Amino acid sequence: MSRARLLLSLVIGLALLAPLAPGHAHHTFVTKFDGSKTIRLAGVVTTVSYSNPHIHFQVQVGGTTWTVETESISAARGHGLTQNVLKAGAKVTIAGWPARDGSPALGLHSISISGGPSMTMRRTAH
Amino acid sequence: MPLISDEFWERAAASPLAVAVRESIWVYPFLETVHVLGLALLFGAIVAFDLRVLGFSTALSVSRLWQHVKPWIWTGFALAFASGVLLFIGDAADFAANPAVQVKLVLILLAGLNAAVFETRLRPSVAAWDLDTPAPRAARISAGLSLALWFSILIAGRLIAYIK
Numbered sequence: 001m002s003r004a005r006l007l008l009s010l011v012i013g014l015a016l017l018a019p020l021a022p023g024h025a026h027h028t029f030v031t032k033f034d035g036s037k038t039i040r041l042a043g044v045v046t047t048v049s050y051s052n053p054h055i056h057f058q059v060q061v062g063g064t065t066w067t068v069e070t071e072s073i074s075a076a077r078g079h080g081l082t083q084n085v086l087k088a089g090a091k092v093t094i095a096g097w098p099a100r101d102g103s104p105a106l107g108l109h110s111i112s113i114s115g116g117p118s119m120t121m122r123r124t125a126h
Numbered sequence: 127m128p129l130i131s132d133e134f135w136e137r138a139a140a141s142p143l144a145v146a147v148r149e150s151i152w153v154y155p156f157l158e159t160v161h162v163l164g165l166a167l168l169f170g171a172i173v174a175f176d177l178r179v180l181g182f183s184t185a186l187s188v189s190r191l192w193q194h195v196k197p198w199i200w201t202g203f204a205l206a207f208a209s210g211v212l213l214f215i216g217d218a219a220d221f222a223a224n225p226a227v228q229v230k231l232v233l234i235l236l237a238g239l240n241a242a243v244f245e246t247r248l249r250p251s252v253a254a255w256d257l258d259t260p261a262p263r264a265a266r267i268s269a270g271l272s273l274a275l276w277f278s279i280l281i282a283g284r285l286i287a288y289i290k
Contacts, residue, residue, distance in 0.1 A: 028287045052147075052154030052216075073151045 032069070033097035033107030035125025041066060041106070045090045050083050057086060059094060068094060070108040070121050079119045081111065090114070097125045130222070138218040147216030154216065160209040165280065168202030171195040172276055179261045179269035188256050226289045230282035237275040244268045
């Protein structure tokens with residue numbers, strides 16, 4: 001019985017410590033993107049992956065192709081970012097948080113579509 | 127050399143089923159919900175049983191408790207497994223390459239082996255330790271292992287979104 005209790009305490013203790021493990025957070029977003037920096041880009045949408053759990057699209061800015069991540073399909077639609085608006089060829093101005101690893105990737109804060117709507121997708125990166 | 131080629135997973139991810147999982151508005155959240163529901167049933171029933179075998183609430187009959195939890199374990203497993211396979215297919219190439227997924231699958235296999243050992247070697251003698259008696263040491267080790275494995279499976283599953 002004392003052995004059983006010891007084992008049980010160990011298991012529960014480890015489970016309670018798990019949230020402290022590196023890389024753990026409430027949302028993937030904040031582990032990928034640096035919420036302390038905001039950048040703004042203007043370019044043309046080249047590809048769109050209108051998919052769950054997160055929509056991704058690429059924006060050509062000069063010689064660089066940026067990969068942009070935003071919300072789920074239902075959340076994006078709720079903000080008005082439908083497939084009719086977010087499509088290849090659209091001229092967009094986007095603001096968001098850069099990838100922590102330095103790659104040309106952006107977590108989307110807001111998007112303004114030329115000749116279309118402007119919307120804020122999320123206010124903070126966490 | 128991976129067991130299954132990247133190309134196979136990429137083809138799976140391009141299949142109509144995978145596209146439906148990813149691109150329908152509510153299929154993905156529905157599957158996630160079923161997965162959590164399945165886990166709740168499976169894990170809840172397993173924890174209740176393992177704690178009894180470890181020595182808690184020995185006034186409960188092990189064999190009767192087993193009869194009570196067994197259908198919920200299998201129902202939960204079926205729901206979690208089916209929804210898990212579909213979620214996996216939705217982004218097969220990425221999931222197959224994800225270390226948290228690989229660890230999780232190995233842990234599920236180990237939990238299954240542990241359950242099979244309990245079922246074939248330990249539970250047959252249950253009449254001798256059914257009530258008010260500590261379970262044999264091997265049964266307690268198996269129950270502790272089961273708890274540790276299923277806790278770890280939950281943690282590995284949750285970490286899939288945070289590791290690549």
